[in-house]
Amino acid sequence: MDLGLKGRVAVVGGGSRGLGKACALSLAHEGANVAICSRGVESLEAAAKEIRSTTGAEVLEVPADLSRLADIQDLFQKTVDHFGRLDVVVCNSGGPPEGRAVDTSEETWDQAIQMALTFFIRMGREAVPHLKNRSWGRIVNILASTVYQPIDNLVTSGVTRMGAVAFAKSLADEVGRDNILVNNVAPGFLLTDRMVGLFETRASETGESADTLLQARASAIPMGRFGRPEELADLVAFLASEKNGYITGTTILVDGGVVRSVL
Secondary structure, three states, X not given: OOOOOOOOEEEEEOOOOHHHHHHHHHHHHOOOEEEEEEOOXXXXXXXXXXXXXXXXXXXXXXXXXXXXXXXXHHHHHHHHHHHOOOOXXXXXXXXXXXXXXXXXXXXXXXXXXXXHHHHHHHHHHHHHHHXXXXXXXXXXXXXXXXXXXXXXXXXXXXXXXXXXXXXXXXHHHHHHHHOEEEEEEEEOOEOOHHHHHHHHHHHHHHOOOHHHHHHXXXXXXXXXXXXXXXXXXXXXXXXXXXXXXXXXXXXEEEOOOOOOOOO
């Protein structure tokens, strides 16, 4: 299937590793040119080299701290200056710090809100003027399954990302007639460095090995395994494409069936 992404230009936040890099690779494999950003210059350059060599796409790497509004604005402007257009925005940031409802500190809440709510608001808002210039655009936010089902010690994720869902729904309402579609994907247990790190933290708290905890979690997933980053990335590529013409304002789980809600 040709997704109609050839010649399109996509910005991918956090594109140097994990889910962000997987999304950049999937988009580039479909013919899009990509601008990727992260704070780590070396990892950013390595990711850009990998994407170029495996896909043949043109890649612009922009070192940026996307917790700063000025860096977000600079990222979009550099992308448009370099490629002459902007079509797709994949909003991806590091997950918020861990925390429980009973004892998460004010400082941790402030950090979580910046990382997992304010970030998505800024990315969507600042992208829209560029997308409106072409009367076509796709915004895809990478959230988490915590918007459907709480995860122990990740109250910060569920609370902030529910706000991001509400913002995306309102944004989708406002820009739909400009042919700009806004959607969220909600990964469950995908085998990324962050996921492994969460289980290593729990291992240190419980005294069990991280491998034991990972295996126990995998056995509780209906598909019997953790997901792969590229399995989420391919959905993102579809939602970012011309083949998606009528899906907007929605949140799609990529979780192997682990969320038990029927809605």
